[in-house]
Amino acid sequence: MAFAIYEEQFRYFLKRNNLKFTKERREVIAAIAIQRNHFNAEDIHQQLKKQKSNVSLATVYRTIPLLIGSGLMTETTYGGERIIYEKIYNKPHHHHMVCINCGKIIDFTCPDVEIVQNDICQKNFFLSTEYRLEIKGYCQTCRKKMKNKKMNRTFIQEFK
Amino acid sequence: MAFAIYEEQFRYFLKRNNLKFTKERREVIAAIAIQRNHFNAEDIHQQLKKQKSNVSLATVYRTIPLLIGSGLMTETTYGGERIIYEKIYNKPHHHHMVCINCGKIIDFTCPDVEIVQNDICQKNFFLSTEYRLEIKGYCQTCRKKMKNKKMNRTFIQEFK
DNA sequence: TTGTAATTGAATATCATTCTCAATTACATT
DNA sequence: AATGTAATTGAGAATGATATTCAATTACAA
Structure with a gap:
């Protein structure tokens, strides 16, 4: 092991x-x-x-x-x-989607991000030791709950 | 104003x-x-x-x-x-590079990330309200200091 | 085996953020 | 303008994750 x-x-x-x-x-x-x-x-x-x-x-x-x-x-x-x-x-390098209603964390991989990141660091003379793409929002399960108004939303707010 | x-x-x-x-x-x-x-x-x-x-x-x-x-x-x-x-x-949507030596935050924009993000959310039935690409590492100034060994590194560690 | 600097557990400190509560205030309705 | 009521406030206390202190212990190089 x-x-x-x-x-x-x-x-x-x-x-x-x-x-x-x-x-x-x-x-x-x-x-x-x-x-x-x-x-x-x-x-x-x-x-x-x-x-x-x-x-x-x-x-x-x-x-x-x-x-x-x-x-x-x-x-x-x-x-x-x-x-x-x-x-x-x-473990392959990966990123996270975090549900702001239930806290669930979903991993995902995305090779494109690495290319973008390398490019940006080079332009800025920045030496990267770590990078992460973090997406916050509502997971599939909580989206369904939203329709039933069973969610934890604190404030009334539009979604983009 | x-x-x-x-x-x-x-x-x-x-x-x-x-x-x-x-x-x-x-x-x-x-x-x-x-x-x-x-x-x-x-x-x-x-x-x-x-x-x-x-x-x-x-x-x-x-x-x-x-x-x-x-x-x-x-x-x-x-x-x-x-x-x-x-x-x-x-303020246009942007991301951050954070220097782990001096704490400096550098903003940068990156339209490509949005495309990637939309794609991933769609695949996962995720409703995104916010996303961020965060890069940690050493800024230009601190990289120069590194050569002079004047930096705050706590542990000896290789860089990728 | 020994010297010494690193490490440990227990208790205590830290310190940003949140909560409690009684007094005050905004504002919709009269 | 007066009233009722739920929201808001400041002060101080609570919270709670993480960090630190200190005296006793331990790893390990010499």
Whole structure:
């Protein structure tokens, strides 16, 4: 499974940065390896408890930047109450559609965006490390609810 | 100037939603009208003080969703400590490059992205209300600093 | 084995944003 | 113009995710 590769990549990162590979960090990786598509800090902590691990939430938060720095995961969407992460190992680069009614996140890939992005960065002498196209709106399910007026809209507003 | 139009649009929105046009809300609009490209809740509050207005920070926060709902402004980038807003009146739709070293935000327009976005939404039966392409990386200035190793990098990491 | 800098858990701090509540106010209706 | 009522306000307190402090522990290079 992917776990061994996760650990290898993480150990390499730690060594390069003069950081230690602790029991706690190993357990956090194991917890990450098991996560689904999208998860947050608390999800990791819950998984640790399931694993009978006593790694504290503080350590989870301390480990997150290391996991991102080592290239094992990335932030997905912000804007909600919590930051949502996802693993990136062996996953093609993709973007997100977020339903503003139910919170559902839909992944999609789009090679065209990369071309556009390269072009823009070159023109602006910008060195890109990350780019994302994020679409907000209403998913298929919630559009149906809209017709029945069962949705969470706060204000009356037109759609473009 | 744009202020009168701002107010008209806002009053219309309030009326449609059975909300009141108060002295405080008028003052907040005046404060918004003066803001630069990118600003946050605290910036609005500071501007109110400059205007000798006593509108509280709580009211600023309460007014923000109304301003967004009425189409006067929008969230720009999250991910930092605070939410950054920008006015959208008379401003072409655009995207952002954010320097992860100095925090600089560079606007850019890109008509191609709209085409891509429409296509994806149609395929997924998604009703888009908003979309953004966000590029993170290093701006021209910070790239030069990188060569002199004067940058804020936290971890040693390769660039793609 | 040892020295030392990194790491940990627990508790506490931070700090942007939201909420509570009693007093005030806008404004539709008379 | 007066009235009724629901919306709004400021002040302060609450919230809650994330970060930090500190003393005790631990990884690991030498």
